[in-house]
Amino acid sequence: MKDRISALMDGELGQGEVDAQLKALREGGEALETWRRYHLISDSMRDSAVLSSGFSARFAERLAKEPTILAPASIPQRAQKKRMWIPVSAMAAGLAAVAFVGSMSSQFFNADVQQVAQVKTAERAQPAALTVVPMPGAVNDYLLAHQNYSPRSTLQGVAPYVRTVSDSSRAR
Amino acid sequence: MRALAFFLLLLPGFAFPQAQQQPAQDAAAWLRKIYNASLKLSYSGTFVYRQGDRSESSRITRIVDANVDTEKLEALDGVRREIVRNGDEVRCYLPDIKTVKVDRRSRHPTFPALVPAQNSSLTDQYVVSKDETARIAGYDCQAISLKPKDEFRYGYKLWADVATGMLLKARIVNERGEAVEEFTFTQLIIGGNIDREMVKSSFAVQSKQWKVENAGVVRADLARSGWTVNPGIPGFQKVIEIQRQLRQAHRVSQVVYSDGLAAVSVFIEPIESGQEVRQGLSSMGAVNIYTRELARHVVTVVGEAPVKTVQQIGDLVEYHRP
Numbered sequence: 473m474k475d476r477i478s479a480l481m482d483g484e485l486g487q488g489e490v491d492a493q494l495k496a497l498r499e500g501g502e503a504l505e506t507w508r509r510y511h512l513i514s515d516s517m518r519d520s521a522v523l524s525s526g527f528s529a530r531f532a533e534r535l536a537k538e539p540t541i542l543a544p545a546s547i548p549q550r551a552q553k554k555r556m557w558i559p560v561s562a563m564a565a566g567l568a569a570v571a572f573v574g575s576m577s578s579q580f581f582n583a584d585v586q587q588v589a590q591v592k593t594a595e596r597a598q599p600a601a602l603t604v605v606p607m608p609g610a611v612n613d614y615l616l617a618h619q620n621y622s623p624r625s626t627l628q629g630v631a632p633y634v635r636t637v638s639d640s641s642r643a644r
Numbered sequence: 645m646r647a648l649a650f651f652l653l654l655l656p657g658f659a660f661p662q663a664q665q666q667p668a669q670d671a672a673a674w675l676r677k678i679y680n681a682s683l684k685l686s687y688s689g690t691f692v693y694r695q696g697d698r699s700e701s702s703r704i705t706r707i708v709d710a711n712v713d714t715e716k717l718e719a720l721d722g723v724r725r726e727i728v729r730n731g732d733e734v735r736c737y738l739p740d741i742k743t744v745k746v747d748r749r750s751r752h753p754t755f756p757a758l759v760p761a762q763n764s765s766l767t768d769q770y771v772v773s774k775d776e777t778a779r780i781a782g783y784d785c786q787a788i789s790l791k792p793k794d795e796f797r798y799g800y801k802l803w804a805d806v807a808t809g810m811l812l813k814a815r816i817v818n819e820r821g822e823a824v825e826e827f828t829f830t831q832l833i834i835g836g837n838i839d840r841e842m843v844k845s846s847f848a849v850q851s852k853q854w855k856v857e858n859a860g861v862v863r864a865d866l867a868r869s870g871w872t873v874n875p876g877i878p879g880f881q882k883v884i885e886i887q888r889q890l891r892q893a894h895r896v897s898q899v900v901y902s903d904g905l906a907a908v909s910v911f912i913e914p915i916e917s918g919q920e921v922r923q924g925l926s927s928m929g930a931v932n933i934y935t936r937e938l939a940r941h942v943v944t945v946v947g948e949a950p951v952k953t954v955q956q957i958g959d960l961v962e963y964h965r966p
Binding site for chain 2 (some may be wrong): 488534603604605606607608611613614615616617618620621622623628629630631632633634635636
């Protein structure tokens with residue numbers, strides 16, 4: 473059970489398993505205790521700021537009052553091994569994890585409130601959770617088109633054009 | 645980079661020489677020197693591009709004289725590709741798929757002309773300082789760092805040849821001071837007689853049989869078709885707004901913003917029938933790409949800027965039916 477919770481925290485479980493683990497967490501008991509302990513360990517390892525007491529309860533209360541904007545974010549798949557490129561930056565992975573935990577908390581604390589916000593008159597971005605996705609298919613075209621107008625290209629000549637993906641399956 | 649020079653003119657240390665501003669002024673003078681070198685130096689060398697666990701060598705040659713400003717980049721690792729810039733025309737040769745992609749680099753004068761002067765200068769966004777000296781590829785170099793004043797941009801560290809101002813090494817660092825990308829020359833010859841053949845594509849002849857994809861860039865006005873793009877980030881000014889071909893089939897709008905160093909492009913294109921849009925974020929070195937769907941269009945934000953920046957710019961795109 474503990475390794476399941478650890479995997480859940482790391483975003484490594486499939487959708488079915490996530491649901492099962494969240495259900496276990498909602499029931500409290502040892503699962504919830506493990507969840508809390510693991511987060512405490514991870515916080516202390518990362519020197520995370522200590523939150524004021526009762527934060528979770530206040531957070532849950534405020535969250536319950538807000539409509540859920542998005543359907544739950546898709547679970548980030550285990551990073552696909554893509555030959556030599558897309559080493560997804562640690563920061564992106566970190567943010568994805570935050571977004572993931574965020575969406576999980578809302579399911580956890582707020583399981584009964586699932587409202588979808590009304591579409592506004594202007595179509596605008598929804599604050600989407602950051603899902604890490606593979607490079608768009610035309611990534612090299614975007615990179616080349618972008619490079620033409622970057623001040624770096626004048627600074628370094630054509631050197632920044634090397635920033636194209638060198639995987640042949642992508643070089644279209 | 646003309647834009648950078650333009651900003652440099654606005655550096656406080658440059659405009660108001662004062663004793664206490666000596667270090668910043670000195671650093672600014674170095675940036676001007678790097679910029680001037682980028683305009684006039686001919687060179688030939690090999691550099692390594694490092695990003696994550698990827699590391700690639702490329703050969704680069706540039707010839708500048710009264711008649712011509714030409715350069716060529718040849719990737720030595722991975723899939724074969726060559727980029728040749730002749731004046732403003734950029735040709736990308738891809739022998740594996742027998743394709744030449746032809747594009748135009750922004751004409752130099754457009755940088756200063758399109759970037760409004762009054763509310764932007766590099767020092768509003770970065771703290772510029774002179775760092776240590778170091779030896780790179782046999783050249784004695786001076787390091788200059790540009791530390792961002794907010795979390796919307798990366799930091800830069802540049803190493804330039806003390807004698808000529810030629811940029812030998814450039815590093816982009818994230819908010820934790822970790823390098824996300826680095827260009828370093830491992831071998832370089834500045835000036836001298838460089839053979840013209842060195843800046844010609846080795847595929848010049850055979851590529852006549854290849855497919856040619858021309859970007860066909862034209863000026864555009866996205867607002868007229870209902871789109872609002874606004875970076876909402878201090879110092880990011882619009883550089884250009886165009887329509888272009890992408891992958892030949894597509895007509896794509898592109899808007900570019902820059903703070904003088906970092907640049908972010910926003911691409912907007914209609915979703916093709918059956919096209920699957922993977923919304924989210926992908927990263928490659930300093931470049932972050934944020935994709936989302938809006939009003940049956942794909943919005944793709946590409947920039948050498950932190951995740952937060954590309955996401956915000958993408959999320960602020962709006963569509964109102966005109």
